[in-house]
Amino acid sequence: MLKFNETKQIEDIKGALALRPQVEKMVDEVWEKGFDSIYYLGIGGTYASAMQAVTYINGKSNLPAYVQHAAEYYTTGNRRLTKESIVILSSVTGTTQEVVKAVEEIKTVGATLIGFIDAKGSILAEKCDYVVTYPAPGTEQIKFFMLADRLMKNNGEFDDYEEYYQELEEHLPVGLIEAEKKADDFGLKFAQAHRHDEMHYFIGAGNQWGAVYSYAMCYWEEQSWLPSKSIHAAEFLHGTLEIVEETTAVTLFIGEDEQRPLAERVANLLPRICANYTIIDSKDYPIAGISEKYRGRVLSFLLMHCVTQRIDAHVEQLNCHPLDIRRYYRQFDY
Secondary structure: OOOOOHHHHHHHHHHHHOOHHHHHHHHHHHHHHOOOOEEEEEOOHHHHHHHHHHHHHHHHOOOOEEEEEHHHHHHHOOOOOOOOOEEEEEEOOOOOHHHHHHHHHHHHHOOEEEEEEOOOOOHHHHHOOEEEOOOOOOOHHHHHHHHHHHHHHHOOOOOOHHHHHHHHHHHHHHHHHHHHHHHHHHHHHHHHHHOOOOOEEEEEOOHHHHHHHHHHHHHHHOOOOOOEEEEEHHHHOOOHHHHOOOOOEEEEEEOOOOOHHHHHHHHHHHHHHOOOEEEEEHHHOOOOOOOHHHHHHHHHHHHHHHHHHHHHHHHHHHHOOOOOOOOOOOOOOO
């Protein structure tokens, strides 16, 4: 399989799950001190992950959790974000300029900053009050959700927390590998069919919305240089629907959380108006050993990432375009 290192990917997921004691200690200390609200801070891909985490918390907890866009914060501010707030962020390089600027502003407010920063000694690592370092691509959401899960456990909202993580630790790393293997043939066919699309619409809801937002912008556009647009399934019927024709390229991500019905109604409509649609349903990728009741918590968007990784690997090869090349990003000042 293209760009597939089974051993490393298993080790990466195991390593992310092994961060749990460190995350628990950090969260428990913050919990003991008390806080008034939780903010997941991000921009671009990390903003997408923040949306997934907050949607997850909102569906399962009464904790006050919000998404905060980094650039909006340093231009507009947010008076609800106080010195009693928790701010959670993630960065691979530790130098993302908008996040650095927002964090500098947040430091003046006095909020507690928790950073999952892959680069030790980077500016963001130095500015955060708590730092977890684990440079493994594709594990950001696990870390974001792990922190959310501990907060919910401390809030009395996750009684089977230990059972859940025992299942993940025993079965998730290999399960995701098997899902990616299963998705490879589909990824090739999808890439062959859509690698030259003039426009492609990606639709999703719930914790798949962040995945759709990120996939269209950070992967399809930024990495593959293919025009695309992300649409929330709840909004599809209120705008984009009207420009869909028989040949319009549309892909729907269906997850397994509370907002699945929003995606399902799009799935019911698409065959009536479009002959160029694709539906990717995380339910089509079972993982042995993971209870059905837990699939909507973290599995559905991790499984979707397994599928899209196979698409990307084949698009890269077929289009002869390395995904790490950028024309503009970090090439000059913006």
